[in-house]
Amino acid sequence: MSLPILTLIVFVPLAGSLLITLVPREQDKTIKQIALVATLISAAFVAYLWTQFRFGEPGMQFTERASWIPSLGVQYLMGIDGISLSLLILTGLLTVLAALASWNITHRSKEYFALFLLLCTGMYGVFVALDYVLFYVFWELVLVPMFFLIGIWGGPRREYAAIKFFIYTLAGSVLMLVGILAIYFQSGLGTFDMTVLAQHKYPVAWQWWIFLLLYVGFAVKVPVFPFHTWLPDAHVEAPTAISVLLAGVLLKMGTYAFFRIALPTLPDAARAWAPIFAVLGLINIVYGALVAMAQQDLKKMVAYSSINHMGYVMLGLAAAMAAGPGHAAAAKLAITGAAYQMFAHGLSSGMLFLLVGVVYDRTHTRDMNKLSGLYLTFPVWATFLAFGAFASLGLPGLSGFIAEFFVLLGAFPIFKVFVILATSGLVFTAAFYLMMMRRVLMGQKRPEYDQMPDANPRELTTLVPLTIMIIIFGVAPSILVNMMNPALVQLVAKLGGM
């Protein structure tokens, strides 16, 4: 590839960010245009990449290699396979929509968009990096802009939420670094290249402990049950565009890290950890749904629903990790479901957060008790919210269902009891979304919201593409599945000990 396309995708937003720092503070319009253009360019490159991607071929494509710190064996190494390409597409789409959604940010917009683009760079970087140090650098890079974006432009309790998010993730990632270093030294290969370190055979007992270190680092990001308390606070306080990215992309960094690092490098430990993953996945699903039901704040409810959805990914991973040679077919189904859920949840939660942002922008409240009869006051907005809610609760024919169906289908032979309990999650998810719709959409029209405008064209341009994508990937999932297949088959083979 003559053109170093991955480097361009990652560093175009950074260039945009630097460009914005030069623009004087008053020209609010130009700042926003630069930001939008930067995200569009990156998204265009991702689209171009999608066309050039060789579908059937396993292994990494478009790899770019350059020496960075040779004395430690650290290289500037980038490359993508099916899984990372799907997440790049998701990131490309959501960053453009987030840029559009933050059009009405006026308070210190210059810093906002500079940090926003820095965040985009960090996110793209995580999905393409193939060198542990490069991966860790991008993983940590995401922290700083996220902290400021929540801390300065957030809601009333923004400081508490920002610092909580920062400490949680920092502590987790530090333990992850210890894990990575242990792998680096244990292998003795003197390189940080993920693919090379994945081939090395590590002693099984030792693997377990390193998996624990890596697990904590990633679990905080997913988030998995005991480490999830930062998510609702961060979401409730973050501005709309940021919580779209937080739910749509940042959560996927945790699960992607399991796909890319934990599973291929430590297959034996993965097998030992499978039941734990399954239990935690189940807790995430059921507990997330139940707590969502008890929420008064609309955005907090959607945040807890994210925990519920990520539970399916964990369950899918657990099935793939536990599947011995006997259950190869089921493992393939489960892991495809998990990878698909990452993409599908990105779409549906992104859409829901955009919608919550719109209503907050109008009524300045997210308390479900104060909102009712919105079908009448905002008919167009209400239909989109209903659509988003049904997509999230896994209505067949939409993308959410495909993912959950295949995860449960794949996980059933391996974890029968957990799957049956998890299906109860389906009912609870339906329950809390419907309760939300009953309280928010139906009922009498409230006078105080009456003259407020319905969704304006700009907001619609953010919602329509997501709706179309949700339907397309609900009806014809083969596009995404074929893209991810070679990588997933390879991973299942590695886990199965073949």
Place this chain on the structure above:
Amino acid sequence: MNFPIVVNLYTLFFGLLALIALVAAYEVVTNRLITHAAFFLALVFVAIAGIFLLLGAEFLAVTQVLVYAGAVTVMIIFAIMMSQLNEIKIEECGRPPLTRRLWLKLVSSQWGLLPLLFAVVFALAMFGLYARAAWPMRALLVDSTGPATTNIELIGAELFTTYAIPFEVASVILLVALVGAIVLTGKEERS
């Protein structure tokens, strides 16, 4: 190296000097009047100079008397006179915590035992160490070149060859001390 009791002319003389030095040091540390303490300090320095002589470090003895006994003690006394430290009324500036006041009562009594206690404990600790340590003896450096040179010639030779740089640095230190003292205590009118 055990602790032999050797009695001869030298040890008697050494014992006398050591005793004088120790009593003077005790006075320096406990005497209520700071001026008397300063005089006793001078006495300590002279006694130590004597011991140096006894041990054969003549040049050192002379330096000790000149620098320490002469310059340093005089400087201290001068400082004491300058600031009439004796009659300084105690200016109340916050009461020290209970533990320190208890401690002070024990310590400041004229015939307080604590100073001796400190000295003896430390000495014993050191003695325990020395007794166990096997001090390696170095072969006698026989300077084959010249005639039996005296202590001063040896020091002179060494000082200006191997220890040239430290000598320069010492001079710079003295200069800095000089400048510092002037800067700190110089008259107001300069500013």
Place this chain on the structure above:
Amino acid sequence: MMLPYAWLIAALPLLAALAIMFFGRRFKNGGDFIGIAAIAVSFVLSLLVFGQLAGGAESYRFTFTWLNLGGVPVQNGIAVDNLTAVMLVVVTLVSMLVQIYSRGYMHGDVRYPRYYATLSFFTFSMLALVLADNFLLLYIGWELVGLSSYLLIGHWFENPGPRYASMKAFITTRIGDVGLFIGIIVLFLTTGAFGFPEVAAGVAAGKISGTLLTVAAVLVFSGAVGKSAQFPLHVWLPDAMEGPTPVSALIHAATMVAAGVYLVARAYGVFAESTSALAVVAWIGTITAVMAALIATLATDLKKVLAYSTISQLGYMMVGLGVGGYTAGVFHLTTHAFFKALLFLGSGSVIHALHTQEMHEMGGLVKKMPVTAWTFIIGTAALAGIPPFAGFWSKDEILLSAYHYNPVIFGLTLFAAFLTAYYMTRAVVLTFFGKPRDHHKHEHAHESPANMTGPLVVLAVLAVVAGLPGSPLMGNWFGKFIHFGEHEAEAVPAVMVMAIASALLGILVGYLVYGTKLVDRRKAIAVTRPVYSFLKHKMYFDELYAYTVIGGTQALSAVAGWVDKNIVDGLVNAVGWLGAQLGNISGWFDLAAVDGLVNGVAAVVSGAGRRLRRWQTGYVQSYALTFFATVIIGVIIYELIGG
């Protein structure tokens, strides 16, 4: 050859739905004619398909690889066989008639276009469900049908009734769907495919057998229980009457609720292999039939009577399938679809005129609304099972099969038939005959316009004619057209006689109690006080769920009150209650325990910081003391330990 174009039948309503949703407002009366035109064409196509299949063409199947999961191909596609053809005709016909009828009934409604769009979308989902050749596409149609029923029940969501009813419907059916979901997974994992023929072949080949097969079958049946409102998941159907009456007619009488029966019929290959599964179907059917019939006898709301009657008739169909009468069950499904739709539309016409659903405000309408009255009476006759009408033939077949299967079931179903006749007569008498009880309403009651009475007449004709194909008059043609396996239950004249007798007896008793003054109702009620009140309160099901819900909630809410105030008002819904209680506990746990842990750590760290700061006392000599103390103690410890 029409069969390959069968998918058009489903596609047309979907296109209509989209067209109305986007361009509906531009047209004069909300683009309802688009919907009707589309469904009309679909109906014609269905007739053509039905004709070809009736003419002996063998069934058509088109499959494609929807998804290739790393070597695991997942097939998807549509199939049209005799059963599908019948269902296609039934669904398209009833949907067309309801859409025509709705022009009148829903005239001037505030969200008219949205109503038609959702109705067309429902028809599309139902047709997709019926056309599906595999469990996956069926499940997708299944849930979309649930969604459209949720939207339609909640059509008038301003007032609270429809709000609760729509959610209750969706969640209760969703519980059933979860069972179906697991059933599908089990079947896929054992037989390796979703397609009905493959699964049936797999089951036949013994890939799944014994208790696992029974469990899988019962799980699939649980989906049907949810959707067809069988006991114990029947609570949502009576509340679903909050929706507009045409909706009730189409969805909660003819099509959607029948989907459960269709599912059992379509997957009969699985059920047939496990006798215990069939027994479960049969017994659940019987219990539902009898229970619903009993409650219907005392319901005062006309639509509630019909709702319970539907639940009872669905129980009948399940009994039909359960006892091995595959043809009987399906045949009763088709005939029931027609006359129950007729009864609902009739009641709709009455409600439209009188603006009330309470029967004791009606009476003496036969003169005011002759067409509605007489078509309603024809429907009642068909439902009760009077010989020439459709209901008799299909119900007779079921009773016949039940007779061969198990005498107790036969007895109970016979008693249910009697009750059916009794409560239908009561409904007819209270509504159309006797003195008008509410003069004000009676005054300006008038016959419904043409577009409402038209469909009533058509359905009335069908109610009469639809029974013939299954009757010996046409050589039991329906049995040949739709059958499973070879056995043909030989007719036992005695069963037919008993069936007719029970129906007539029911009408007689109904007339006696309500038609004439002979039986003093107050005394009768006094005599049967316990039974009367038990039935009056709909067997206390709602109260049972409500009591455990409200009682439990108040107790818990005192504990977790501040967490979620508005759940305390008591959701009338088993799932809602269960979820709400667990939700509160986990909500509280989430805030206090997990968060507390993190803040605790922060407090300890800053506390340590404060104490360490105190150590810096400001006295330089205490610094020196620490300095030397460290050296001395370090030496001592090191020497002692170091050795």
Place this chain on the structure above:
Amino acid sequence: MTAASVSQIPLAYVLIFGALLFGLGLYGALLRTNAVRILMSIELMLNAANINLVAFNQYLSPGYVNGQIFSIFVITVAAAEAAVGLAIILEIVRRRNIVDIDKINLLKW
């Protein structure tokens, strides 16, 4: 002179004397509150170190003089240190009129 005295007086005596002197100096520096007295005590400690150096030089490496040169440097540095110390002490006396070290604790926590 050197050979004779060295063989007569055992090294231990001199080291003990040095240690005692260091102990007294330590007491003065840590526990007395008059700044000048602390300074004097520090001088004592330095002298004790000097004694050690000279003793080690004469007893253990006869003929060498690096021990004595070391102590010469110690003496010069001690003098410089005394000068600076007294300057600082006088400054405090002039500004705040206190010499008691315990009164000087504005800077704490």
Place this chain on the structure above:
Amino acid sequence: MDYLYILPELILVAVALVLLVASAVVDKGRQGFIPAVTAAGFLAAMVAVYPAIGQQSSIFGRMVAVDGFAQFFKVIFLAVGILVTLASAGYMAKQETSGGEYYVLLMFAVTGMIIMASSTDLLAIWLGLELVSMASYVLAGYRREDPKSNEAAIKYFLMGAIASAALLFGLSLLYGFTGTTNLLDLTNYEQKAMSGSAVLRVAMFFLVAGFGFKVALVPFHMWAPDAYEGAPTPVTAFFSIGPKAAGLAALIRIFPIGLAGLAGHWSILFAILAAVSMTVGNLTALGQKNIKRMMAYSSIAQIGYITIGLAVSSARSIEAIMYYVLAYVFINAGLFAMIILLDERGIGQKIEDYAGLSQRAPMAAAAMVVFFVALIGIPFTSGFFAKFFIFTSAVESGFMWLAILLAVNSAISVGYYYGVVRAMYLEAPKDPSPVKVPPSLGAVLLTGALATLAIGIFSEPFLRLIGLVSPVR
């Protein structure tokens, strides 16, 4: 020929003497040129280092080493000199006491630091230490009219004198046992005799205490917070980067190279001191109100991180220390430039006085964030890679518990750095008037920020350079 190698020291002393005379002769009004001359002097000395590059010998009676290690630290100390001169130009101009001597003392102090780093004889190192200390005592008390400055001076002096007495006593014991004070002789002193003797272990304790005082390792650190808070801010800046770096250089020369024989003993000692310093430094910094006192504890914690390298004392960890010192110097210089500015403008030393700084001086605030992020150890900054290398060297040599403690402490350190960032960005300023950054301070801020990012991202050239000059192979 040997004098060529000590040219930098000679230049410094010469320029200092010239300035001494100038400040006495030229009257107060026109002394503006002195800071410029000082900076020029430092620059000249830096150039003078060039001839010695690549040489490897020991001159002046094996007292002074001419090796990569010495040159590396000479360049760093001269850079420190320049940075401190630039930073204190504005501040000193405003003081009543005469400005001239300040720069003279500063130059002598830097000379002392160079001697400490480039001597291979304990006596020379001790003299270098005393020279730095003498100058520091006076600098601490430079603002005579401020009682806090006097108090800082007296406290620093008394503790310094006592510490050097202890150090001396230790040296005398060491000399007693080994008969020499020259590090080169000590290295080939056979290892078994050395580690066996109790005297040497006691001597080691006194040495560690003496140097521990200089680099402010806990529990010998207690003078630091008071001295930092009391001393004039530019002097505090110098304290935090100058003497500490020199102390570390001396420690590397003495322990890993000189007393390698005693490695088993002092490595455990340094490990404990490192652990205690990190934890106490971070915890106590959490509640601080005064930013200078907070920076004191922060630098104690940073030295704690570096001491891990000493405890590990493998070739890679020594390189990690040198890299960390390089990074640390620039980060602190930049940070203190800002603290000096705010102190000079009378905005105050309390953390809440920093409220809304991001609106009043956006670029400076951004630079401050870069420094704090570096101190915490977030990627793309020199601070991250510094900690990363220390971390890798610790994990490599099996000091896993130290590595994890380092990680935990980084998380705790977020607490107090965040306090300042929160004040700057999330609080509204009391008076929104913009704070203009003078060119000299701006220069220090810019070099600090650029250095922090450059050393971080392009760490390869620096690592290769350090690999060349590292004394331990």
